[in-house]
Amino acid sequence: MSGLPVPPPLGTAMLPAGTFAGQVVAVTGGGTGLGKAIAVEFARLGAAVAVLSRKPEHHAKGVAAIEVVGAKAGAFAVDVRDPEAIAVAFDEVEAALGPVDVLVNNAAGNFPQPAEDISPRGWRAVTDIVLDGTFFASTEFARRARAGGRPGAVLNIAATYAWTGGPGTAHSAAAKAGVVNLTQSLAVEWAPDGIRVNGLAPGLFPHEDVPPQMRADTPEGLASLARTVPAGRVGSPHELGWAATFLCSPYAAYLTGHTLVLDGGNWLRRGLRMPDFLPVREQFPPPPDAKDRS
Ligand SMILES: CCCCCCCCCCC/C=C/C(=O)SCCNC(=O)CCNC(=O)[C@H](O)C(C)(C)COP(=O)(O)OP(=O)(O)OC[C@H]1O[C@@H](n2cnc3c(N)ncnc32)[C@H](O)[C@@H]1OP(=O)(O)O
């Protein structure tokens, strides 16, 4: 299988240089993985970028990656589940970099587990981070943009299982479905204020920062994961950066309420004859150090 062509390499620009010059972009979870790749692409296009997340080691990674491309960066401690902490973080971003023009709701928590094994606190942790966090940060952003008479863009990172559900993802998929739906409600409410709200749904984008159960660590593991995708490969994080910057750019000025799927055709791969069905417990056996919840 040859699949689709490979993407241009990291560092190749899609939008004109300076597309986000003079703008401030806040990326929740911007210190790791896909959020970091998105933050870097905005930085490359001239934005000052704020990383909003909990852990100092992630702040340092994000700021270093943004500064390497010559952009202004700042990191701000916040748990997106706490609306008051979000307000404080926005105050801090404004003081350090200026008012936020673009918000990327990328922060997420996830761990694959059969639904009936997810504890109430585990359910709440995932759904609060993904759905409530997206709502709290978006509304804080919109209140400020509207008060300042500024237009803006919000980008919500979803997942393709938001539409299908899937084994091991009851909490995450339900929350991401809420995010896709919220994207539509906020888009129609805020369009008159010049605030666009779109979504971006990644397929398989393995990288070193996701928890071990969601990584493919070996070349063989990666190759076998790639064979599951119609396009014959997994995604590269910088491809998400291109899609994210496009959706928030003036080239998408008339686009709002849309969630773009970027997955090499993976969520459409269902055939008339599928491979043998594998129950969730065989797909995600508990890790050896798992807590006994019986
Ligand atoms: C086979 C190869 C496949 C390769 C696939 C490639 C990539 C596929 C990617 C698929 C889609 C990915 C979507 C994503 O969202 S990736 C993002 C993942 N990133 C993270 O999750 C990072 C941040 N995560 C966290 O901070 C935590 O995991 C957590 C979400 C739980 C939030 O942390 P918090 O500090 O608030 O919570 P606690 O640690 O206090 O825990 C709260 C309760 O949750 C339970 N818990 C936590 N982790 C697990 C686990 N791994 N398994 C089961 N339960 C867990 C914890 O026990 C607490 O509950 P209890 O008090 O009842 O014990």
Ligand SMILES: NC(=O)C1=CN([C@@H]2O[C@H](COP(=O)(O)OP(=O)(O)OC[C@H]3O[C@@H](n4cnc5c(N)ncnc54)[C@H](OP(=O)(O)O)[C@@H]3O)[C@@H](O)[C@H]2O)C=CC1
């Ligand atoms: N990787 C993939 O293949 C896929 C990823 N996605 C989505 O892409 C996005 C990025 O995921 P990815 O980069 O892979 O995963 P990571 O685990 O690398 O990123 C998650 C980020 O969220 C931050 N975060 C977690 N909880 C909180 C919180 N309570 N408050 C603030 N920040 C928080 C973390 O920072 P900190 O710990 O410092 O708080 C971390 O930087 C997520 O929305 C995910 O659901 C969707 C489909 C597939």
